Amino acid sequence: MSDRPIQVLIIDDSALVRQVVSRAIAGEAGIEVMATASNTAFAMERMRQRWPDVVILDIEMPRMDGLSFLRKLMSERPTPVIICSSLAMTGSGALTQALAAGAVSIVSKPKSGLNGFLEDAANDIIAAIRAAARAKVGLPRRPDATSRPLHPAQALLPERRALNTADVILPAGTSATLKTTDQVIAIGTSTGGTQALEAVLTRLPVTVAGLVVVQHMPEQFTAMFAERLNSLSAIEVREARNNDRVLPGRALIAPGGKHLLLKRTGAQYHVEVLDGPLVNRHKPSVDVLFRSVARFAGANATGVIMTGMGGDGALGLKEMNDAGAATIAQDEASCVVFGMPREAIKLGAADRVLPLNQIASALIEAGRR
Numbered sequence: 188m189s190d191r192p193i194q195v196l197i198i199d200d201s202a203l204v205r206q207v208v209s210r211a212i213a214g215e216a217g218i219e220v221m222a223t224a225s226n227t228a229f230a231m232e233r234m235r236q237r238w239p240d241v242v243i244l245d246i247e248m249p250r251m252d253g254l255s256f257l258r259k260l261m262s263e264r265p266t267p268v269i270i271c272s273s274l275a276m277t278g279s280g281a282l283t284q285a286l287a288a289g290a291v292s293i294v295s296k297p298k299s300g301l302n303g304f305l306e307d308a309a310n311d312i313i314a315a316i317r318a319a320a321r322a323k324v325g326l327p328r329r330p331d332a333t334s335r336p337l338h339p340a341q342a343l344l345p346e347r348r349a350l351n352t353a354d355v356i357l358p359a360g361t362s363a364t365l366k367t368t369d370q371v372i373a374i375g376t377s378t379g380g381t382q383a384l385e386a387v388l389t390r391l392p393v394t395v396a397g398l399v400v401v402q403h404m405p406e407q408f409t410a411m412f413a414e415r416l417n418s419l420s421a422i423e424v425r426e427a428r429n430n431d432r433v434l435p436g437r438a439l440i441a442p443g444g445k446h447l448l449l450k451r452t453g454a455q456y457h458v459e460v461l462d463g464p465l466v467n468r469h470k471p472s473v474d475v476l477f478r479s480v481a482r483f484a485g486a487n488a489t490g491v492i493m494t495g496m497g498g499d500g501a502l503g504l505k506e507m508n509d510a511g512a513a514t515i516a517q518d519e520a521s522c523v524v525f526g527m528p529r530e531a532i533k534l535g536a537a538d539r540v541l542p543l544n545q546i547a548s549a550l551i552e553a554g555r556r
Contacts, residue, residue, distance in 0.1 A: 193219065193320045194221040196222050196241070198224045199243075211313070218313065218317070226249050227248060230256070238266070241266075241269065241320050242268045243269045245271060245272050253272075254284055257288050268290045268291060269290065270285050270294070272294075287385065291523060292378055293404075293408075294311060314496075322523045369397075369455070370397075372550055373400075373449070373507070375499070375503070376527070377494070377499065377524070379495065382523070384400065389420045392551065393421050397436075397438075399449055399458060400440045401441045405443050406443035409443045410425075413438075426439075427447055431457060447475070467497060467498065477503025488513075491514075492516050493517040493522070494524055494527070495528075497527060498527060501534050504516075504534075505534045507536075508536050515537060515538065516539070517540075518540050
């Protein structure tokens with residue numbers, strides 16, 4: 188982008204919401220509210236005069252609803268869209284559809300207490316706008332056939348150089364030297380990841396190794412996201428529950444607002460779902476998951492870091508790589524936001540850098556090792 192400010196269009200039928208979001212942006216260097224609109228018809232009039240860099244859009248709108256407007260926009264002139272909706276507070280199938288249609292992120296908006304919301308969420312709104320302005324939208328949702336810094340996950344999972352047999356819970360009478368050949372695939376992603384995960388998971392067979400997944404997503408929303416992917420995929424996809432087994436043909440997605448860790452009991456892998464501090468400003472955190480996979484699965488794992496803003500997961504992927512795991516980073520051309528894969532690549536954490544449409548095949552191949 189040029190040095191001119193990011194031009195933002197706010198579309199919401201509530202005058203108070205338009206005012207509050209505008210105030211959150213006001214005075215922020217490099218961002219400017221281009222216009223506001225009370226409905227999508229007014230918004231199109233504004234956009235015919237001047238096209239925004241980023242659109243902030245409510246779902247529940249009069250006349251043409253926000254979801255229909257989003258689909259129309261993405262089919263005619265793809266533009267980065269941030270959904271700002273109260274539906275995100277409780278979760279909604281409409282928001283799942285919005286992400287599938289191409290929205291780059293979601294900001295939760297309360298039905299009341301908007302001024303307090305401004306104070307709490309202003310930084311999230313600004314960060315979402317800056318990420319959206321860098322995002323590449325309109326990418327296909329499904330692929331064609333064809334000195335070490337302190338690890339941010341330290342508070343939850345202290346570092347160990349190598350897998351210690353004391354880390355593995357062994358059933359009574361079982362040898363401490365017990366090994367397992369079971370494989371695990373760990374995937375971490377953020378902005379643009381809902382579409383990327385759909386592109387990968389819907390191409391995996393039921394024979395694929397068990398998957399553990401972190402997608403940065405609001406609370407009360409991951410269960411519906413998992414349900415949607417489950418309906419589209421041959422494998423089982425669901426929100427992870429504490430002590431769930433990691434099994435071939437099953438993908439466990441970290442619940443919003445909780446960390447997901449891989450653990451091992453004897454020769455079997457399972458997950459731990461737990462609360463804890465934010466790591467890299469996220470909960471769930473990709474770094475937390477990847478560090479646990481490095482410790483408990485080691486060379487039996489494959490790690491994948493995909494599209495997303497920031498650097499969450501880069502250090503964890505490096506630990507997986509150091510532990511002997513195969514590691515993959517999504518390439519820049521197919522990412523909506525290249526931040527997370529770029530940071531992993533800079534650390535030398537990725538064995539391979541692949542376009543989105545080759546990642547599923549690479550995971551299938553890894554399972555044949």
